[in-house]
Amino acid sequence: MNEIRVLAPATVSNVVCGFDCLGFALKEPYDEICVRKIPKRGVRIINRDEFDLPTDPEKNVAGVALQAVLDAAGADFGFEIEMTKHIKPGSGIGSSSASSCGAVVAANRLLDGRFSKLDLVNFAMEGEKLASGAKHADNVAPCIFGGFVLVRSVDPLDVVPLNFPPLFVTVIHPQIEIKTADARAILPTEIPLKTAVRQWSHLGAFVAALAQGDYQLLARSMEDFVVEPARKSLIPEFEAVKVASTGAGAIGGGISGSGPSMFMLSENEETAQNIEKFMHHVYSRTSIEFKTYISTVNAKGIVFL
Amino acid sequence: MNEIRVLAPATVSNVVCGFDCLGFALKEPYDEICVRKIPKRGVRIINRDEFDLPTDPEKNVAGVALQAVLDAAGADFGFEIEMTKHIKPGSGIGSSSASSCGAVVAANRLLDGRFSKLDLVNFAMEGEKLASGAKHADNVAPCIFGGFVLVRSVDPLDVVPLNFPPLFVTVIHPQIEIKTADARAILPTEIPLKTAVRQWSHLGAFVAALAQGDYQLLARSMEDFVVEPARKSLIPEFEAVKVASTGAGAIGGGISGSGPSMFMLSENEETAQNIEKFMHHVYSRTSIEFKTYISTVNAKGIVFL
Numbered sequence: 001m002n003e004i005r006v007l008a009p010a011t012v013s014n015v016v017c018g019f020d021c022l023g024f025a026l027k028e029p030y031d032e033i034c035v036r037k038i039p040k041r042g043v044r045i046i047n048r049d050e051f052d053l054p055t056d057p058e059k060n061v062a063g064v065a066l067q068a069v070l071d072a073a074g075a076d077f078g079f080e081i082e083m084t085k086h087i088k089p090g091s092g093i094g095s096s097s098a099s100s101c102g103a104v105v106a107a108n109r110l111l112d113g114r115f116s117k118l119d120l121v122n123f124a125m126e127g128e129k130l131a132s133g134a135k136h137a138d139n140v141a142p143c144i145f146g147g148f149v150l151v152r153s154v155d156p157l158d159v160v161p162l163n164f165p166p167l168f169v170t171v172i173h174p175q176i177e178i179k180t181a182d183a184r185a186i187l188p189t190e191i192p193l194k195t196a197v198r199q200w201s202h203l204g205a206f207v208a209a210l211a212q213g214d215y216q217l218l219a220r221s222m223e224d225f226v227v228e229p230a231r232k233s234l235i236p237e238f239e240a241v242k243v244a245s246t247g248a249g250a251i252g253g254g255i256s257g258s259g260p261s262m263f264m265l266s267e268n269e270e271t272a273q274n275i276e277k278f279m280h281h282v283y284s285r286t287s288i289e290f291k292t293y294i295s296t297v298n299a300k301g302i303v304f305l
Numbered sequence: 306m307n308e309i310r311v312l313a314p315a316t317v318s319n320v321v322c323g324f325d326c327l328g329f330a331l332k333e334p335y336d337e338i339c340v341r342k343i344p345k346r347g348v349r350i351i352n353r354d355e356f357d358l359p360t361d362p363e364k365n366v367a368g369v370a371l372q373a374v375l376d377a378a379g380a381d382f383g384f385e386i387e388m389t390k391h392i393k394p395g396s397g398i399g400s401s402s403a404s405s406c407g408a409v410v411a412a413n414r415l416l417d418g419r420f421s422k423l424d425l426v427n428f429a430m431e432g433e434k435l436a437s438g439a440k441h442a443d444n445v446a447p448c449i450f451g452g453f454v455l456v457r458s459v460d461p462l463d464v465v466p467l468n469f470p471p472l473f474v475t476v477i478h479p480q481i482e483i484k485t486a487d488a489r490a491i492l493p494t495e496i497p498l499k500t501a502v503r504q505w506s507h508l509g510a511f512v513a514a515l516a517q518g519d520y521q522l523l524a525r526s527m528e529d530f531v532v533e534p535a536r537k538s539l540i541p542e543f544e545a546v547k548v549a550s551t552g553a554g555a556i557g558g559g560i561s562g563s564g565p566s567m568f569m570l571s572e573n574e575e576t577a578q579n580i581e582k583f584m585h586h587v588y589s590r591t592s593i594e595f596k597t598y599i600s601t602v603n604a605k606g607i608v609f610l
Contacts, residue, residue: 019505021506150509150513152509153503163517189498190497190498193496193531196504200322201325201326201456202457221457
């Protein structure tokens with residue numbers, strides 16, 4: 001076995017009241033990734049898509065993640081990775097995470113699964129560090145574990161897979177660029193304790209609602225008092241999309257990652273499709289290109305082909 | 306049926322990372338409360354304990370709570386309440402809450418249970434408002450619902466009963482007075498967003514740990530980055546109690562309410578007793594009087610006699 005192919009899905013992080021700790025995996029879109037063992041040490045990257053990502057492994061998120069695997073394994077060989085990305089970089093739905101997670105999960109299979117999922121999250125975080133300057137796990141952990149995941153702590157890494165009921169997701173990706181630096185600069189560095197209490201009361205209720213499969217409580221918990229108020233101005237028609245989606249039956253939703261994508265949860269596929277229609281309706285009135293996706297919350301994460 | 310007797314238990318609020326939203330009911334100590342229907346409108350209070358609490362119903366937490374019940378019921382009669390309190394006022398384990406909750410739960414039985422548990426929490430909060438100046442539900446909600454309870458919101462009131470595994474609690478009540486005003490003034494009004502994120506990541510993990518019955522995760526989640534660092538200086542030997550309890554096998558713990566009581570959770574009664582021994586050891590070296598209690602987390606809340 002010298003070659004492993006995987007599908008690595010998009011992920012939603014910063015889930016409403018769970019800024020910087022809560023994420024979940026989508027089923028679509030996903031990247032197709034193939035990793036091969038090669039005799040030469042180091043990482044070789046082949047891109048099979050239109051995104052023109054760096055092929056220098058030190059500048060490529062999958063490259064640094066794979067190098068971390070090789071280093072930890074003390075390998076005297078290398079990896080070649082062939083990437084066919086469908087998740088557009090900068091979309092806010094975990095494009096870099098899909099690359100690095102797909103790479104390390106495939107590589108681990110080539111190494112007879114010697115590393116734990118937690119190890120793999122650690123390796124993949126090297127990619128996140130390259131992409132955003134900070135190690136964060138709220139995209140890579142759900143990509144590797146599947147489902148809804150809470151990251152209690154990054155250092156030491158503590159990943160909590162959550163129980164959750166069946167959920168559909170509608171995502172709209174307006175094709176605009178939000179610079180990570182802008183999305184960060186717009187956040188307050190301090191918040192009132194009262195606001196923090198409201199936020200964590202809602203996150204606690206959200207986690208309980210997932211565990212209990214209580215869709216009504218889920219709806220009541222999906223409020224963000226900290227990040228959404230600051231960032232929504234960066235996303236055209238954010239309020240219109242939210243209002244239209246809720247009108248179409250969405251449980252709730254918000255900004256995916258640091259945007260520009262938005263996501264909405266629903267109980268069934270029909271509602272998810274209705275939400276998509278309403279999203280189309282809102283964005284058709286603008287001159288902004290956009291894509292939409294419908295997916296379940298993906299309990300599996302990465303799939304081997 | 307003209308008389309109802311109940312035992313109303315102590316409660317722990319501000320559970321570690323769940324400041325202002327998370328509480329649970331104890332089995333001991335508890336107050337004995339008897340409520341009777343009387344022909345005369347209004348509330349009459351009889352105290353059968355040493356605490357010398359006000360008998361003017363407008364100045365008594367059970368009095369205002371019962372008046373709220375009478376008003377909502379549009380009653381043309383009154384209630385007499387006989388209180389035998391064992392929970393010392395100002396202990397930080399929900400003494401006022403036990404009074405007002407016991408009163409309204411007993412009264413509701415006399416009214417053929419016409420009010421919901423949520424209604425009763427609302428009535429009992431009138432007592433909390435009198436006691437502390439603010440309506441808060443993180444003692445009254447667990448007292449009335451039993452078990453672990455998360456308060457998502459006070460207005461509108463939203464109470465989330467949580468699933469939880471078997472847990473024992475050891476409480477130590479140093480007989481010192483902490484003024485509510487001091488306990489409040491010592492809290493920051495603003496906190497760094499980074500600290501808030503750590504706190505809510507831990508609360509999310511704590512709720513998940515309760516739902517999944519994962520004691521190890523519970524232990525890792527029981528950290529408070531906001532309130533305990535500010536308030537622990539108000540409680541003599543706080544760190545010593547915490548270190549000794551953890552050494553004795555406690556899962557974790559912290560300040561109960563706004564103190565001075567401290568609580569520690571454990572998996573079984575033997576460990577709870579060990580923790581009690583260590584608490585005794587720590588406090589015996591001081592000149593401060595203290596009491597300790599061992600209890601389960603009480604799934605029932607108030608008990609009818």
